[in-house]
Amino acid sequence: MRNQIKGQLVFVGLLLQLSCVEERDADPSFSLPEVVTSEAFDRTVVDVTIGGIIVMDGGEQISEKGVHFSKDSIFTADDPLFFSDESGSDFKVLVGNLKANTTYFYRAFAANSSGKAYGKMLEVTTAASLPEPPGYPKQ
Secondary structure (H helix, E strand, O other), rough: HHEEEHHHHHHHHHHHHHHHHHHHHHOOOOOOOEEEEEEEEOOOOEEEEEEEEEEEEEEEEOEEEEEEEEEOOOOOOOOEEEEOOOOOOOOEEEEEEOOOEEEEEEEEEEEEOOOOEEOOEEEEOOOOOOOOOOOOOOO
16 A cells, blocks of 8 residues: 555656656747836827837737726726737827726736736826817906
């Protein structure tokens, strides 16, 4: 009985060792991308233009990029993703239908076949009211 247990433990140990070898043999030149969240480019009462910069692609083609957007500083899977189809490492997205004078949170993301990476969370507040048009008469 004791020899049978030792044999099973040796077998389990070999399986664990083999699985570790496979991970070490993976190509180390591929990794997650690195992305930086940009400050808001433009904001109005009802929309904001936000984005990011892909600093490193992780050695693989970027499959998607954009911004994760939220009303709360804790992101969830239910919070919307806004995708950018711009070429190059800098990208922007327009997020609309927002409430005036409201703070929102966002973070840039980029993905390759190794996975999805996120930049630092930033916040943006929509404008309080529409600006007066140029030449608007003041009374």
